[in-house]
Every structure is written in C-alpha cells, then in structure tokens.
C-alpha cells in the first residue's frame with residue numbers, strides 16, 4: 001500500500017487516506033450565503049472521486065466577514081440545512097467533511113458591508129480602507145466564530161478548520177505588516193497571536209476537545225518585514241494549547257505580491273512548521289503528481305497532502321493516483337467496471 005492511501009487518525013476521526021481537498025471558494029451562493037445544488041454536486045463528486053477529507057470553502061462567520069457577496073455563510077441558522085444535505089451525501093460516499101470558518105477582514109469585497117481590520121490599512125488601491133477594529137468589534141468577531149462553530153455541530157461536520165491564512169482577519173492580526181496596533185493585540189508575537197488565541201478558545205468552548213481542529217496559516221508573507229515560516233512556528237506555539245490538532249500550511253495573500261510558484265513550493269514551509277511546532281501538517285501547493293505526494297509522505301515531510309486545482313480539474317484524481325501508485329483501493333461500485341487495473 002502506498003502511504004498516500006493509508007489512513008490517518010485525528011482525535012475521534014479516521015481519514016481513509018491522506019488526500020485532503022483544499023478549501024476553495026466557489027463564489028456560487030446568493031447574498032444569503034445558503035448552499036445550493038452547485039455546492040452539492042461539487043463536494044459530493046469529490047467524495048465519489050476518493051478524497052479522504054473534504055474541506056469546504058471559506059465560510060463566513062458574519063456577513064462583513066465574507067470575501068465576496070457570493071460566499072457560503074454560517075452566521076444564521078437558516079444556512080444549516082443546505083450544508084447538512086451536502087455533508088450527509090459526502091459521508092455516504094466515504095469521505096469525511098470539514099468546514100473552513102473564515103472572516104475576510106480588510107479583504108471583504110461585499111459592497112454593502114463596512115469592512116474592518118486590526119489597523120486601518122487598505123489591501124491595495126482597488127480595496128476600501130478598513131475601519132480599525134475596536135475592542136467591541138474584536139469581541140463580536142470572536143463570538144461570531146463561536147456561534148458558527150455551534151452551527152457546525154448541527155450540520156454534522158467531522159472537523160473545523162480556522163482560516164488563519166491569505167491575508168484575512170486572523171492573518172492580519174498575526175502579521176506585523178498589517179497589524180500596527182499599540183494595544184494588547186499588536187506589537188509582540190504574543191500580542192499579535194492574542195486574537196487567534198481568543199478565537200480558538202471560543203470555538204473550543206463548543207467544539208469539544210475530542211473533535212479535531214485544523215488551523216490554516218500563511219507561512220510566508222513574501223515581504224521581508226512580514227512573517228516567515230519560523231515566525232509562524234513561534235506564533236503557533238503560542239496558541240496550540242487551545243486545541244489545535246494539525247496545521248494546514250499555505251502562504252501568501254497578505255499583500256499583493258505573487259509568490260514564485262513551482263510544484264511543491266510550500267512543502268519546505270510545511271516541514272519547518274512541523275519541525276518547529278511538533279504538530280502534524282498538511283502540505284500542498286501545485287501538487288499534481290501522485291509520486292510527488294507519495295515522496296512527501298514517505299520522507300515524513302508532511303502528514304497529509306492538500307490538493308486544490310488538481311481536484312477541480314479532475315474529481316477522480318485519487319482513483320487515478322491509486323492506479324499510478326499501488327492499484328489497491330476499491331472504486332465506487334457504480335464505477336467498478338471502469339476501474340483501471342494493472343493486471
């Protein structure tokens with residue numbers, strides 16, 4: 001058996017293989033943030049295709065935390081049913097499902113919202129100037145994460161991922177580039193990590209300790225004065241006792257600088273974070289070749305592999321990967337006659 005197709009245990013869940021579908025915005029909900037048939041087909045297809053863990057796209061914890069006005073949301077009870085239908089179908093088709101809880105901060109593009117951030121600095125000339133968050137705003141957003149986590153229990157997700165990456169509000173607090181506060185939420189690493197710590201603490205009050213929790217981080221800001229993987233390891237060490245089980249290692253998105261991306265460009269960052277925090281990591285970024293995924297796992301550079309665009313191109317990537325690596329897993333019975341066989 002290839003390592004990519006061995007199971008991975010996280011607290012009370014066992015993922016059947018190491019393939020994680022990366023969270024990817026579909027920009028397909030209406031202004032109400034309610035899931036529809038597009039989301040149902042999109043996520044269920046990847047479960048049929050063999051991914052072990054499916055992470056639902058950035059899902060806003062409050063309306064002003066949306067990236068766009070077409071994001072999914074979990075700020076209202078009427079958003080639960082549409083998501084439950086998807087999660088039930090994903091599980092029936094053999095995968096586990098998590099949700100990425102998100103707040104866009106200064107990168108909210110929903111026109112009708114007043115946007116907020118730790119400091120009043122716009123992302124770029126095309127973006128609006130955010131209002132500096134007051135202590136009251138901080139409390140409101142922390143509570144919104146907690147309330148959304150409560151709804152996650154009702155939806156029936158196996159796992160929650162907190163979106164601490166890509167220049168959204170948590171990342172904005174973590175990075176010295178976007179956090180110029182002079183109160184207890186800015187300055188030292190401990191202060192910059194305080195907002196994230198409060199979010200994790202609040203979420204853990206409802207998402208009980210036996211349930212797994214992922215933290216997604218931007219490990220590299222791609223500007224000298226920003227955070228680098230070693231800084232992230234330090235920041236994670238300050239909050240991990242709040243119940244972080246695994247780190248999903250991404251990069252970029254804080255400022256408008258495009259990274260030089262090549263196959264596996266973030267894997268080194270994942271290794272540094274794994275080493276520096278002692279936590280398991282999910283690595284990825286332009287991974288398309290199953291042999292590359294296998295190498296990363298066999299050399300213990302990461303514990304799971306996330307795939308984004310490869311799974312958009314081909315929902316059956318895992319079934320093809322199994323054929324390329326060891327040809328041992330079974331296909332959905334409806335597709336059994338199409339199974340690729342070496343002999």
Ligand SMILES: Cc1cc2nc3c(=O)[nH]c(=O)nc-3n(C[C@H](O)[C@H](O)[C@H](O)COP(=O)(O)O)c2cc1C
Pocket residue numbers: 022023024025026057058100163165166216250284285286287306307308309310
């Ligand atoms: C269409 C699209 C939407 C995305 N939306 C999200 C998102 O909601 N949350 C997130 O953390 N990353 C998001 N990403 C980034 C992916 O999760 C992933 O990190 C990135 O695509 C790199 O992996 P890949 O090279 O395998 O695609 C998105 C990427 C794409 C292509």
